[in-house]
Amino acid sequence: MTSRSESSTQPLAVKIIGCLALGAVGALMGYGLSNALEGNVDAPWSDSLALAMAVAVLTIAGLSAITLALRPSTIPRGCGVLQIIVFLLAGLLFLAPMYAPVFAAPDIVFGGVVLILAVQTVANVMLWRAADEMLRQVMSETGAMAFWALQTALFLYAAAERLGLIDTISGWGLIGIVMAVYLIASIVAAARRGIA
Amino acid sequence: MNNRLKVLRAGRDWSQADLAAALGVSRQTVNALETGRYDPSLPLAFKIARVFEQPIESIFSDAGA
Numbered sequence: 001m002t003s004r005s006e007s008s009t010q011p012l013a014v015k016i017i018g019c020l021a022l023g024a025v026g027a028l029m030g031y032g033l034s035n036a037l038e039g040n041v042d043a044p045w046s047d048s049l050a051l052a053m054a055v056a057v058l059t060i061a062g063l064s065a066i067t068l069a070l071r072p073s074t075i076p077r078g079c080g081v082l083q084i085i086v087f088l089l090a091g092l093l094f095l096a097p098m099y100a101p102v103f104a105a106p107d108i109v110f111g112g113v114v115l116i117l118a119v120q121t122v123a124n125v126m127l128w129r130a131a132d133e134m135l136r137q138v139m140s141e142t143g144a145m146a147f148w149a150l151q152t153a154l155f156l157y158a159a160a161e162r163l164g165l166i167d168t169i170s171g172w173g174l175i176g177i178v179m180a181v182y183l184i185a186s187i188v189a190a191a192r193r194g195i196a
Numbered sequence: 197m198n199n200r201l202k203v204l205r206a207g208r209d210w211s212q213a214d215l216a217a218a219l220g221v222s223r224q225t226v227n228a229l230e231t232g233r234y235d236p237s238l239p240l241a242f243k244i245a246r247v248f249e250q251p252i253e254s255i256f257s258d259a260g261a
Contacts, residue, residue, distance in 0.1 A: 132225050133221070133237050133240060134225040134228055137234070193228045194228050194233045195228075
């Protein structure tokens with residue numbers, strides 16, 4: 001059989017540059033996260049989780065940009081830039097409520113968050129429309145898995161809270177958990193199709 | 197579901213990217229189809245049949261059959 005593989009046609013230099021770029025992104029992200037966590041030892045767990053989610057999605061955005069530059073054929077057509085935009089905006093959404101109040105009033109920050117969320121929603125819809133049928137199925141499966149896991153966990157949490165067994169979790173903490181579960185679900189759904 | 201996509205593609209000396217372009221899907225989707233990780237929708241299956249100029253049943257077969 002003479003079937004050709006895309007990965008085998010990559011020049012060695014491109015592979016080396018890609019490895020170096022991935023290493024650099026990982027090092028920068030690790031350095032930034034450790035610095036941020038060390039500087040906020042008294043921060044609530046919800047802020048730490050939100051920061052971790054922001055770093056995660058920004059890392060994914062960076063890796064997606066590198067992949068798009070080095071191996072554009074591995075990205076569904078029309079999706080690469082949109083995916084990067086969605087991840088970048090998700091990172092901003094997690095960072096803004098924690099760090100933007102240093103520079104602007106809370107109501108201004110909230111207005112910015114609403115604006116970013118609106119733009120990200122449009123980008124998500126555009127991403128859905130640009131995706132092919134398998135990527136749409138991965139998105140659908142991600143949503144289904146995340147919903148099932150979260151509604152199960154939410155019911156258990158709500159029951160325990162109603163019974164006075166556990167403390168109330170803030171909305172900020174809950175959205176960090178939602179994003180963490182969604183990321184894990186997306187990795188599982190993508191891996192099942194051989195994407196991750 | 198089993199399929200002969202890889203054999204048919206190799207017979208035409210197409211890369212996965214070539215086939216993906218012909219079908220209007222990503223290379224990842226072609227790879228997932230060939231490795232049995234994804235079963236195509238009926239419209240995509242018809243498109244594949246048209247591209248290879250063969251009936252669907254000669255390309256896809258039920259794994260349990």
